[in-house]
Amino acid sequence: MTGATTTPDRAEPSFRLPLPRPFFDRDTPFDPPAALREQAAKGPVAEVTNGEGTKVWLVSGHAEARAVLSDTRFSSDLRRLVSRMDGLTDEQRDDLMSEESSAGSFISMDPPDHTRYRKLLTGQFTVRRMRMLEPRIAEIVDERIDAMLAGGTSADLVAEFALPVPSLVICELLGVPYEQRAEFQECAAKLLALDVPISEVLTLRDRLQDFMRGLVLQKRRAPGDDLISGLITNSDLNDNELVNIANLLLIAGHETTANMLGLGTFALLEHPEELAALRANPELADRAVEELLRHLSIIHAGPSRVATEDIEVGGVLIPEGSTVMISVPAANRDPGHWADPAALDVARERGPHLAFGHGVHQCLGQQLARIEMTIGLTKLLARLPGLRLAVPAEDVPLRTDMAIYGVHALPVAWDAP
Amino acid sequence: MTVRADTSVCIGAGLCALRAPKVFDQDESDGTVVLLGQPGADDLPAVREAVDQCPSGAIELSGD
Numbered sequence: 234m235t236g237a238t239t240t241p242d243r244a245e246p247s248f249r250l251p252l253p254r255p256f257f258d259r260d261t262p263f264d265p266p267a268a269l270r271e272q273a274a275k276g277p278v279a280e281v282t283n284g285e286g287t288k289v290w291l292v293s294g295h296a297e298a299r300a301v302l303s304d305t306r307f308s309s310d311l312r313r314l315v316s317r318m319d320g321l322t323d324e325q326r327d328d329l330m331s332e333e334s335s336a337g338s339f340i341s342m343d344p345p346d347h348t349r350y351r352k353l354l355t356g357q358f359t360v361r362r363m364r365m366l367e368p369r370i371a372e373i374v375d376e377r378i379d380a381m382l383a384g385g386t387s388a389d390l391v392a393e394f395a396l397p398v399p400s401l402v403i404c405e406l407l408g409v410p411y412e413q414r415a416e417f418q419e420c421a422a423k424l425l426a427l428d429v430p431i432s433e434v435l436t437l438r439d440r441l442q443d444f445m446r447g448l449v450l451q452k453r454r455a456p457g458d459d460l461i462s463g464l465i466t467n468s469d470l471n472d473n474e475l476v477n478i479a480n481l482l483l484i485a486g487h488e489t490t491a492n493m494l495g496l497g498t499f500a501l502l503e504h505p506e507e508l509a510a511l512r513a514n515p516e517l518a519d520r521a522v523e524e525l526l527r528h529l530s531i532i533h534a535g536p537s538r539v540a541t542e543d544i545e546v547g548g549v550l551i552p553e554g555s556t557v558m559i560s561v562p563a564a565n566r567d568p569g570h571w572a573d574p575a576a577l578d579v580a581r582e583r584g585p586h587l588a589f590g591h592g593v594h595q596c597l598g599q600q601l602a603r604i605e606m607t608i609g610l611t612k613l614l615a616r617l618p619g620l621r622l623a624v625p626a627e628d629v630p631l632r633t634d635m636a637i638y639g640v641h642a643l644p645v646a647w648d649a650p
Numbered sequence: 651m652t653v654r655a656d657t658s659v660c661i662g663a664g665l666c667a668l669r670a671p672k673v674f675d676q677d678e679s680d681g682t683v684v685l686l687g688q689p690g691a692d693d694l695p696a697v698r699e700a701v702d703q704c705p706s707g708a709i710e711l712s713g714d
Contacts, residue, residue: 302705303706303707348661352680352681355680356662356677356678356680356681358681359664359667359678359681360667360668360671360676361667361676583699585702585703589663590705591705592705592706593661593706595706599665600664600668603668
């Protein structure tokens with residue numbers, strides 16, 4: 234059970250202002266790290282000093298996390314932090330703060346700017362629109378399973394299923410040629426490493442921007458029937474805005490669901506009673522998906538906010554200028570909110586988990602993710618009889634080194650037809 | 651019981667339309683909440699779930 238990398242001595246700061254490494258090291262694949270559990274026991278809002286000597290207020294309580302995420306006095310503009318980060322060259326700082334770098338990146342904006350951009354997109358991700366995609370998503374899932382069946386009785390579920398399914402879906406939705414996935418998947422994989430240094434962030438960002446700029450220019454000349462073309466035709470976004478928005482949707486649209494499909498399948502295989510319950514009652518799929526989202530909480534490094542004034546949360550005063558990090562894994566297992574929080578229970582009554590966040594930044598693509606997970610998991614269990622791990626569970630490589638948790642690979646086998 | 655919906659704070663996450671589709675829908679253009687009607691007694695559990703999960707506090711259930 235490796236996969237964790239040791240943090241090298243480095244001259245420049247990491248981009249993510251992460252918590253100390255033990256907050257990401259796992260002693261079991263599905264439960265929050267021991268260091269995080271100990272921190273949560275200190276209180277729902279408590280200070281952590283990270284390896285670089287900077288302090289982070291870690292919010293581990295469910296109610297407190299909701300309070301922070303729905304209070305826009307906690308700003309999402311993390312450039313406020315970058316601007317005072319030590320170890321950056323002036324050039325790097327200017328680069329990160331430039332219009333080209335940040336245009337349209339509404340994930341790092343506060344209202345009203347955030348609202349303006351988000352409203353251009355919300356109509357494209359409604360429950361109704363996503364339901365219209367169901368038949369096509371089912372087709373994509375079936376094609377991937379057909380390919381796995383044609384290849385024999387074993388496969389790496391991440392490479393053959395969990396990553397391709399959401400990548401194919403988001404590519405089709407955005408109008409990004411799937412054949413070009415090597416470029417954006419490689420950039421995303423490197424960019425999402427927990428200890429990615431700033432210089433590499435800038436290089437990878439440039440590569441992704443070049444990739445998407447080519448596509449945007451092509452669609453300006455010849456618009457197609459896709460989301461990016463729709464934004465070009467129906468909004469007055471400039472090219473920098475279009476490029477950054479499209480890249481955000483592309484990366485957020487495949488890395489997240491891919492890891493929920495991979496880790497979610499792993500969790501079900503390691504909880505045979507839950508797997509059997511879901512197989513026997515496919516109508517539980519809806520609850521099972523919400524429970525896997527809660528139980529696994531793959532966003533394990535943030536979201537982060539900056540306090541724009543002194544704000545009291547859960548009886549603790551957070552001073553203006555503080556970095557505040559929400560711990561989704563801790564909040565989703567807060568014993569003050571959830572009964573028997575450590576149990577994976579596919580029949581658990583749905584509750585307000587924070588897997589998609591909360592407040593104005595709550596995941597734009599959550600209805601798409603739910604459908605992909607529901608169809609993906611249901612069909613996997615129905616079509617691969619005897620699905621099981623092909624290696625001991627402790628040999629499954631965990632993504633403890635990545636901003637989005639999951640498994641790097643999931644070797645599985647199934648019965649011959 | 652009366653449901654109120656405030657489109658000025660709604661962020662179009664769609665949880666209400668997902669959980670209580672008889673009572674809530676989403677605007678085609680910006681995804682914000684559309685109130686289809688007041689809930690009957692049968693709809694209340696779904697509406698409570700929607701209110702509980704709404705990320706922006708845009709919907710509210712009140713009265714007795």
